[in-house]
Amino acid sequence: MALPVREQFKYWGIAAAVFFLLLYALGDQLLPFFLGAAIAYFLDPVADWLEAHGCSRGLATGIITISAIIVFVLVALLVIPTLVEQAVQLFGATPQFARDLGTFLTERFPSLLDEGSTVRQTINSLGQTISERGGQLLETALTSAASLINIIVLFVIVPVVAVYLLLDWDRMIARVDELLPRDHAPVIRRLAKDVDKTLAGFIRGMGTVCLILGTYYAIALMLIGLQFGLVVGFVAGLLTFIPYVGAIVGGLLAIGxxxxxxxxxxxxIVAVAVVFQIGQIAEGNFLTPKLVGNSVGLHPVWLILALSVFGALFGFVGMLVAVPMAAALGVIVRFVIEQYQSSRLYTGVSEKEETSAPEPQGQSEAED
Known part of the structure; x- marks a missing residue:
């Protein structure tokens, strides 16, 4: 006999509380494992495709691992040093940009930026602060021993975790399915399928869109000759997962x-604007419809709220967990709404049911 609903809520609530408590207490230690799981989840369709074309799971994992190592080495040698150098230079050039902006506004609007005015002081102070704090933060992140150790640990543990999870992914899913409560297994499988569909559409689809657009923006801006074009392309591509934000932030930064x-x-200047306009047209008409589709079900506001809440509670690990949790909660909410709309609480008693209901016995006897 199945457990009463109240008992089930109690046990599932305890399990959720333990999960969030562990996430809060061990967030930094769990980061490599979450990253490894995310990479394995992202690459699982590639492994499935290779298996469908005659490769064993081990061979497919080996091919993906070797390809990933080659790509990583090329990126580490060709892209990352330039990206870091441009980022440091951009932070260092911020005060000069602020002075140039103040000079330009003074020439055009002399009454607005008098010497010693609040606006002028604010612009200069903002540029100086970005230069000092941004440069210090970046240099500290790149040079401190603790940061280097953490980076090395990530580069060692994350690939190992990703390879093992990718190799055993199908077996793990089958094992989890065996552990599902038998009474609720069909419903859980249905919800898990919907969550996977949402995550696949968003993480894999939007991840590919971000990679394509970031690469396009960086190459196009560097071909135009824009300083810091690689940084701008990286920022625009990274923020593309929030609709319009990547293009707006990257476009304003590039045009500025x-x-x-x-x-x-x-x-x-027009050429820089055209680059982002082409990127928006390609994203809206080709990339997003083909790679993401219209059935993702993650509203941008819901996504931003999840990132903010989980980021504030659990740090960077929380931001990694935010997307799958937002997808799962969205699927569960839609399921609850569907159950509510099919319940008597929502539909009430129809006229057909009222007419077909038997008359009270006392009333029929009185009529006789």
């Missing part, structure tokens, strides 16, 4: 830098 660099050469 272009105004300082190409002032007077308007065709280059």
């Amino acid at each position: 830098l272009a105004l300082f660099q190409f002032w007077g050469e308007w065709w280059w």
Whole structure:
């Protein structure tokens, strides 16, 4: 006999509380394992495709691992040093940008930026703060011993975890399915399928869109000759997972830098704007419909709320968990709404049921 609903809620509630408590207490230690699991989940369709074309699971995992190592080495040698160098230079050039902006506004609006005015002081102070704090933060993150150790640990543990999880992914899913409560297994499988569909559409689809657009923005801006084009492309691609935010932030940053660099050469400034316009057209008409689709079910506001709440509670690990948790909660909420709309609480008693209901016995006897 199945447990009463109240008992089931108690046990599932205890399990959820233990999970969040462990996440809060061991967030930093669990980070490599969450990253490894995310990478394995992202690459599982590739392994399945290789298996469908005649490879064993071990061979498919080996091919993916070797390919990933080659890509990582190329990126580490060709992209990361330039990215870090441009980021440091961008932080260092911020005060000069602020002074140039103040000079430009003074020439155009002399009454607004008098010497000693609040606006002028704010611009100068903001540029100086970004230069000092941003540069210090980046240099500290890159040079401190603890950060280097953490980076090394990530680079060692994450790939190992990802390889093992990718190799055993199908067996783990089958084992989890065997442990499901038998009475609720069909419903849990249905919800898990919907969650996987949502995550697959968002993480895999949007991850690919971010990679494509980030690469396009970086290469196009560097071909135009924009300083810090690689950094701008990286930022725009990274933020693309939130609709319109990546293009807006990246576009404003790129056009702002272009105004300082190409002032007077308007065709280059227009070229920077055209780069982002082409990126938006490609994303809206080709990339997102093909790679993500329309059935993701993760509203941008819901996603931002999940990232904010889980990030504040559990740090960077919370931000990694936020997307799958948001997808799972969204699926569960839709399931609860579906059950509610099919219940008597929502539908009430229809007229057909009222007419077909038997008359009270006392009433029928009185009529006789």
